[in-house]
Amino acid sequence: MSEDYSLRSVQVSVSPLARFTQFLQTHGKRITEQRRLIVETVFSHHDHFDADELMDHLQGLIAQRKVSRPTVYRTLAELVESGLLRKMSLGGRSVYEHEYGYPSHDHLHCQRCNKLIEFHSADLERIRDAVARGHDFQVRGHRMFVSGICSECRESDEKKRLG
Ligand SMILES: [Zn+2]
Numbered sequence: 001m002s003e004d005y006s007l008r009s010v011q012v013s014v015s016p017l018a019r020f021t022q023f024l025q026t027h028g029k030r031i032t033e034q035r036r037l038i039v040e041t042v043f044s045h046h047d048h049f050d051a052d053e054l055m056d057h058l059q060g061l062i063a064q065r066k067v068s069r070p071t072v073y074r075t076l077a078e079l080v081e082s083g084l085l086r087k088m089s090l091g092g093r094s095v096y097e098h099e100y101g102y103p104s105h106d107h108l109h110c111q112r113c114n115k116l117i118e119f120h121s122a123d124l125e126r127i128r129d130a131v132a133r134g135h136d137f138q139v140r141g142h143r144m145f146v147s148g149i150c151s152e153c154r155e156s157d158e159k160k161r162l163g
């Protein structure tokens with residue numbers, strides 16, 4: 001019997017930008033042009049990224065109007081606080097990904113090229129829940145990273161080795 005490791009999709013009724021705007025309002029802040037640009041860029045597709053990568057991407061989009069580094073860092077922190085983004089620490093790097101509207105999943109992490117491969121396992125969640133029950137522990141979520149070397153990196157190692 002083989003398990004389906006693909007991610008299930010999650011339906012959301014409110015867009016990330018609308019949700020972020022609400023969050024800012026409850027904190028007495030406004031959605032500025034720069035914040036809007038960052039949210040739209042970050043939510044244009046699902047990816048794992050750090051602040052520098054986002055910064056580079058933003059600079060490429062808007063050659064004239066610069067988004068400052070402090071604004072990027074502050075907005076990323078607000079996006080994490082509002083539950084739109086998830087921040088994880090990976091090999092000393094802070095990496096962000098979508099939390100809002102994105103299914104729970106785990107990662108295979110390539111230690112050579114830093115690639116993250118996402119998967120979801122119902123079996124893994126069953127084991128997690130059984131262990132938690134044994135400790136009378138209420139599960140709110142989990143994060144698993146499997147460390148190793150991806151197939152592409154092993155292939156290029158092999159090519160180098162054979163010269
Ligand atoms: Zn790799």
Ligand SMILES: [Zn+2]
Pocket residue numbers: 048097105107116118
């Ligand atoms: Zn992920």
